[in-house]
Amino acid sequence: MNNSDDFISTVSHELRTPLTSIRGFAQTMLGSWDKLDDDSKKKFLKIIEQQSNRLINLVENILSVTKLSDENIVLKSVDINNAILPVIQMVSQQYKTHKFETELNKNIPCAAVDIDKFQQIMTNLTENAAKYSDEGKTVTVSTSFSDNSDYISVKVKDQGIGIDQKDAKKIFTKFSRLDNPLTRKTQGSGLGLYITKTLTEKMNGKISFTSDKNGTVFEVLLPIYNAGERVKCSVTS
Secondary structure, three states, rough: HHHHHHHHHHHHHHHHHHHHHHHHHHHHHHHHHHHOOOOHHHHHHHHHHHHHHHHHHHHHHHHHHHHHHHHHOOOOOOOOHHHHHHHHHHHHHHOOOEEEHHHHHHHOOEEEEEEHHEEEEEEHHHHHHHOOOOOEEEEEEEEEEEEOEEEEEEEEEEOOOOOHHHEEEOOOOOOOOOOOHHHHHHOOOOHHHHHHHHHHHHOOOOOEEEEEOEEEEEEOOOOOOOOOOEEEEEOOO
């Protein structure tokens, strides 16, 4: 089986799971509507909604993967801090049981990035940090830079249970799903980090992570725009 066949086979399997669940609960409701109490109806509808959202997310990620090779990257001078703020606001509305904090260095230079792709990267990392940590935990996003480096550092830190060292090599591969209590109860496509790494590298950046039992920190390094001049970017909040 070649890579294309393997990809199609995996996608078919991933799509079948939520579709089977949606059809099964819809058929149950249609066939037994009068016998179901209101609590059961709400429970089944909630499952249908969750699986529909899972399906939408999966399709969006698959479309992103298929377009990656032809992705049109336009690098411009971007204020990273200002680009991060709306992402945090959006994700915090989706995960209202989590706390979100920012530690943004107001003196960082501008970065050379495609702002849409950068915000997609930040959305993936921030959503993952919330998704794979328990309710009430804090997600921290920080920016920094060093005078002797040509890169700006963006870090996303969670308070999850960490990533086992044996999973380190596969975490950025297609359809990778780690096996731990949090990932078993959380549904995902296994494509988000693959897309994130690919987009980061297309913008001449680097991505890595460190992890222990207290949580995980993903770090994205992005090139400074016109590193020789290091134009300062200011935050407007």
